[in-house]
Amino acid sequence: MATTALISVSEYLNTTYRPDRDYIDGEVRERNLGERPHAMLQMVLSVIFAQNRNLWNVLPLPEQRVQTSATHFRIPDLCIVRRSDPADRIVYTAPLLCIEVLSRDDTLGDMQERVDDYVGMGVENVWVIDPVRRTAYMSNSSGFVMPANGELTVTGTPIRVVLAELFAQVDEFEAGR
Numbered sequence: 434m435a436t437t438a439l440i441s442v443s444e445y446l447n448t449t450y451r452p453d454r455d456y457i458d459g460e461v462r463e464r465n466l467g468e469r470p471h472a473m474l475q476m477v478l479s480v481i482f483a484q485n486r487n488l489w490n491v492l493p494l495p496e497q498r499v500q501t502s503a504t505h506f507r508i509p510d511l512c513i514v515r516r517s518d519p520a521d522r523i524v525y526t527a528p529l530l531c532i533e534v535l536s537r538d539d540t541l542g543d544m545q546e547r548v549d550d551y552v553g554m555g556v557e558n559v560w561v562i563d564p565v566r567r568t569a570y571m572s573n574s575s576g577f578v579m580p581a582n583g584e585l586t587v588t589g590t591p592i593r594v595v596l597a598e599l600f601a602q603v604d605e606f607e608a609g610r
Contacts, residue, residue: 442504446523453496456506464508465536470564474534475510477602478562481594482513489592490516491529499524499531501550509551510534513592527555530587535563541570541577548572558587567600 439459455462482493497512500523513530531551533544548559552574559572569585570577585594
């Protein structure tokens with residue numbers, strides 16, 4: 434049985450990974466990504482949040498390191514912070530929203546561990562979106578809930594993403610290649 438070599442937080446933070454990787458209790462973990470459906474959806478979401486950053490008072494940070502606990506670092510596909518949050522190299526303050534885009538090999542069960550880490554640090558809004566099945570979930574430590582009205586929202590903010598419009602934009606970008 435193979436064992437994984439554990440490294441220190443300091444070594445993780447001083448090593449460059451391409452693509453960046455999560456760090457969980459000394460173990461460096463690869464993330465599933467790199468395929469077109471994932472990339473297209475991540476890009477469209479980044480554009481939506483960038484275009485609305487002033488109205489929504491947010492800053493979208495694609496693949497930003499987030500320290501969820503002393504020995505856990507996650508890289509959400511898109512991390513949405515408040516414009517008033519500290520501008521640290523690594524996000525230490527609970528983001529307003531973490532967005533995960535499912536890749537082909539991801540499951541909701543796999544995502545629950547990530548969601549638990551985000552919720553554990555105080556993140557109140559986690560979205561998990563499947564670009565192939567064109568479904569989305571709002572998540573917390575209790576599980577995943579599909580939005581009843583086809584809209585992903587963040588309570589107490591003007592943030593609103595209509596799924597039909599989101600996937601139409603993905604299709605538009607894809608058609609314009």
